Amino acid sequence: xxxxxxxxxxxxxxxxxxxxxxxxxxxxxxxxxxxxxxxxxxxxxxxxxxxxxxxxxxxxxxxxxxxxxxxxxxxxxxxxxxxxxxxxxxxxxxxxxxxxxxxxxxxxxxxxxxxxxxxxxxxxxxxxxxxxxxxxxxxxxxxxxxxxxxxxxxxxxxxxxxxxxxxxxxxxxxxxxxxxxxxxxxxxxxxxxxxxxxxxxxxxxxxxxxxxxxxxxxxxxxxxxxxxxxxxxxxxxxxxxxxxxxxxxxxxxxxxxxxxxxxxxxxxxxxxxxxxxxxxxxxxxxxxxxxxxx
Numbered sequence: 001x002x003x004x005x006x007x008x009x010x011x012x013x014x015x016x017x018x019x020x021x022x023x024x025x026x027x028x029x030x031x032x033x034x035x036x037x038x039x040x041x042x043x044x045x046x047x048x049x050x051x052x053x054x055x056x057x058x059x060x061x062x063x064x065x066x067x068x069x070x071x072x073x074x075x076x077x078x079x080x081x082x083x084x085x086x087x088x089x090x091x092x093x094x095x096x097x098x099x100x101x102x103x104x105x106x107x108x109x110x111x112x113x114x115x116x117x118x119x120x121x122x123x124x125x126x127x128x129x130x131x132x133x134x135x136x137x138x139x140x141x142x143x144x145x146x147x148x149x150x151x152x153x154x155x156x157x158x159x160x161x162x163x164x165x166x167x168x169x170x171x172x173x174x175x176x177x178x179x180x181x182x183x184x185x186x187x188x189x190x191x192x193x194x195x196x197x198x199x200x201x202x203x204x205x206x207x208x209x210x211x212x213x214x215x216x217x218x219x220x221x222x223x224x225x226x227x228x229x230x231x232x233x234x235x236x237x238x239x240x241x242x243x244x245x246x247x248x249x250x251x252x253x254x255x256x257x258x259x260x261x262x263x264x265x266x267x268x269x270x271x272x273x274x275x276x277x278x279x280x281x282x283x284x285x286x287x288x289x290x291x292x293x294x
Contacts, residue, residue: 002029006037015039017292023047024059027073028066035069040291043067044074045092046205048129050083051226063088071291076206079226093287096231097206098280102184103215104272118149118256121194121218123187123209124201126157126178131200131223131243133159133166138200138248140170147256151176151198152190191216196255201225202242214271217264221251231274236267 009016019041021030027043034041043066049059067073067090075081075092084092120139124130132153139151153163153176160178167176182190191197197213199222206227210220220237222228232239238254240247273279 003033003036006033010037018042018288020044020288021070024050024062024066027070028062031066031069034071040071040294041069042072042074042288042291043070044076044095045080045084046076046097048203048205048226050080050087051203051205055087060087071294072287074287077227077230079230080205095280095283095287096275097208097211098277099211099215099271099275100184100208101277102188103212104276106188106216118144118147118196118259119194120144120149120151120196120198120221120252120255121154121191121213122151122198122200123154123212124199125155126153126159126163128159129202130155130157131202132163134243134245134248135198135200136163136166136170136172136176137245138252139176140172141245142249142253144252144256145172145175149175149256152194153178154180154182154187154190156181187212188216191218194218195259196221196237196252198248198252199223199225199228200242200248204228211271211275214267215275217268219255219259219262219264219267221248221255223248233270235262236270237262 016039019030019033019039021027021043024047030041067088073090073092074095075084076097078094081092081094084090122135126132164178167173191213197218197220199207199210201223202225204225204227210222210228213220220232222232222239223242224239225242229239238251240251
């Protein structure tokens with residue numbers, strides 16, 4: 001099927017100069033096109049499974065085909081690049097994920113903390129790897145309801161009922177809301193009304209949701225889970241140990257108590273300077289030019 005689509009592309013647009021493939025499964029398939037049509041291949045990896053401590057035999061098998069046969073392998077974080085080097089002895093070039101234009105073009109970063117309320121927002125699929133059970137327990141442990149704080153969790157997944165039961169059992173249903181899946185514009189609207197963003201994941205390759213929140217000026221409390229530690233600085237927020245209820249509770253409390261030390265305009269500027277589409281595109285095209293010229 002891939003080759004049929006590829007032949008259609010050649011018929012409509014002509015033979016491409018380069019193939020750019022995302023994720024291991026697509027990269028390994030693209031190696032067949034590279035060899036058959038003699039087209040250079042660049043693969044970019046952002047598959048979270050590669051950050052696991054133990055990889056499956058199938059992952060090793062596919063990686064040992066895909067990565068050595070590619071002309072260049074990119075990774076969206078240094079953590080992921082180290083994992084690729086460790087498991088496959090391939091040196092990946094780090095190119096971060098880019099910020100979506102919806103967040104780049106939206107500006108509303110002058111919000112200040114209201115004296116009578118404070119809202120945290122979290123985004124992600126409701127799956128164990130996202131650590132939302134840890135987040136709910138941290139919110140409870142930090143006694144944030146006594147400070148009239150709220151937590152909005154955006155996303156759908158198989159853990160939804162379990163999380164709602166957890167919220168109810170802690171009598172937090174008036175303070176923590178599971179609002180389901182939202183469009184980008186709806187997410188922007190929710191983030192606009194928030195004070196801080198929180199990421200509770202056990203494992204990430206980068207965390208686009210963090211930079212989307214940063215683009216709107218939100219300070220971030222994030223776990224050290226493989227991606228955020230590369231761009232969350234003291235100016236932007238705090239990093240805490242993943243899977244640690246006490247550490248996350250302390251981080252959220254500290255964010256609430258010291259919110260005024262964060263400059264939302266500066267957070268947005270830092271984010272755009274590092275992750276704007278033109279910044280990432282320039283890095284990519286430079287790599288593509290180099291590969292094609294060889």
